[in-house]
Amino acid sequence: MRRLLASLCLLAAIGLSAAHAVLPDEMMADPAKEARARNLSHELRCMVCQNQSIDDSEAPLARDLRLLVRERIAAGDSDSQVIDFLVARYGEFVLLKPRFERQTLLLWLVPPLLLFGGGAVLWMHTRRRAKGASDASSLSAEEEAKLAALMSADGPAEKS
């Protein structure tokens, strides 16, 4: 059912046929530059689609963005310059991997915080329980005496 919906979204977004993204006529002649363009395309969102990168999408906008990325690369931009250019033009929404900023602080910090925080809590919990257990096992002198008395009294009592 989830996939079903995913597909519906895709189709709704794409409108025409199921995905065919990068077209032969868009590709750059230089394989290294084309590879860079493909890699960048994976990180950029087709903004009219549901959770699709411009590399996967067939929407006209995605095509425009793909061409734009290639145009910038051909103009000699570095990868980060291309990204900056697109963010300046279309906003943070275009990035599938949000940058680490005040707004996205929680997003990026939840996994490490949870992992290390959880680990710390577990560690403390174990230490506390281990301590509690060792405290419980050591008896005071008074208790020892009581125990000894009970043991010696218990033995014969049970036999009778």
Add this chain to the structure above:
Amino acid sequence: MIVEGGHYALVLALALALIQSTVPLLGARWRDPALMNVARSTALAQLLFVGVSFAALVTLHVTSDFSVLNVYENSHSMKPLIYKITGVWGSHEGSMLLWVSILALFGGLLAAFGNNLPLSLRAHVLAVQAWIASAFYLFILTTSNPFLRIPNPPMEGRDLNPVLQDIGLAVHPPMLYLGYVGFSISFSFAIAALLEGRIDAAWARWVRPWTLLAWIFLTLGIAMGSYWAYYELGWGGWWFWDPVENASLMPWLAGTALLHSALVMEKRNALKVWTILLSILTFSLSLLGTFLVRSGVLTSVHAFATDPTRGVFILLILCVFIGGSLTLFAGRASRLKQGGLFAPISREGALVLNNLFLTTACATVLVGTLYPLVLEVLTGDKISVGAPFFNLTFAPLFVPLMAAVPFGPMLAWKRGDLLAATQRLTAAGIAALSAIALAWAWARGGAALAPLAIGLAVFVIGGAITDIAERTGLFRVPFAIALRRARGLPRSAWGTAFAHAGIGVALIGIVCETTWNSEFIGTMKPRDTVDVAGYSLTLNGVVQRQGPNYREQVASFMVSIDGEPLSTMTPSKRSFTTRGMSTTEAALLSRGFSQLYISLGDSSADGGTVVRIYHKPLVLLIWFGPVLMAFGGMLSLSDRRLRVGVPKAAKALRGLQAAE
């Protein structure tokens, strides 16, 4: 007549659920066995009436009764029979009916086979099940009734969305729902334990098979959905970190954690509070998934489920159940006594570590899925969180988890010996190092991470094999004895080994597919030939064909290797006239676990066709892994221990366990 019958059966099921959600609780309070037993009969009767209702809807779809709105909107008289049936759960209303049917099925199963449960526990569990059921019956009847009539019935239906007219989609939703809804049982057990204020190792023994059953279905359901996306969406992707996918992944991660913590609880009577919490969270995530998908909150482009009244209703259900159960947990959890102690280095410790990583992974997916939504509501800013984010955050969590997997089963309960475990894993370690060296040499440098990941995967598989070898004494005792021991091993031990090996297998597939995938994208004309990964593919020609409710354009490719003809592949593009949509039917050719994948694009005016050809090495392992995991789950489910509900047998078996 059938329409009204189905509708009425659903209303009756609601009435029964309302009885089931109150009377048994009163019975438990007054210690009246007769009242408590009401739960059993109402659960079975509920199953009967929901079954009737569901059967009615199926009949309406099969007979193409277009006087019913749901049938009109999602069916077509020319649609093949199988898709008429599966189209029932292709729509929002139908899929919700399937949801409650499965809920009733689980309730019915529990009522029928739960005879070894204490009477009051069963009464409580079934009552909680009925709360959930009542909420969803009400939801269906008030906002998503599949039995609504149209005053002037049209002659023909609007057909089902063509992407859904596929066998993968026929089986995928029921599987997924069996998983989702199956977790309701552990939820109900958790709530019952909190209500009763009593929980023990026997509780975990009852909960574990149900959790395992749900987990098996969810694993298979997710894997099937992924494979469907792979061949149907036409660009060979198999996981997109789409919110709807995440919605199914979250309960899976939490459910996997639950399986492991329930094990600790059953064997060592520890982690009780945590297990209860996980049971609640797992089902809460299933409900959240239902909300995310059904409410249309994710985006507005959903073809259905965009009506806000539905969203608000499900949000209400979500708040009541999640909020209520967590409040109950907060109030009652402290009453549950803590159980057995264990050292950090022990089987329990390893399972706790597993839980830590799995819940963190689950939280990561949850935050990533909801963050854009929440941010937009709070600040109005729009951001996207997609595959690159999840890949980056998920991998660092899964790598240490997988590295730890082989150690877990090697450690003894209570206090384990890490050094001894490491020594026993030497062979697996050596295998892993050799795999790294081999992969690195074969790829001649290239991506550095991929060989390491393959090494990790081999280590996990090797660990699973070592576990079995150690338990049977393979290589240390004569083979015949080892074989006898292997047969005598508890099935759950085999289950663990298969499930753990399954993760390793899937990882190999994932790494190979993403790293060494080769592709060709270009325009081809008849008799053009291209070479991809050592195969040469020649386009023979493109023909038009007429299907039952579509027209298709079929291309025929001749595949050969070293000049030897191998096979013919026929990818196609179908256009469905009723909805004016088209789908790509990729052609797949499996060679071992690798696949050749062709999908067609648009034709150009000069007779050329855009073609995408991929070679995906070992791609099938991605889905073979989960199948192994599910198989392991089934083995474990067939373990005698899980079928025996009587505590006495448990003691005898525990004695055996200690001797391992």
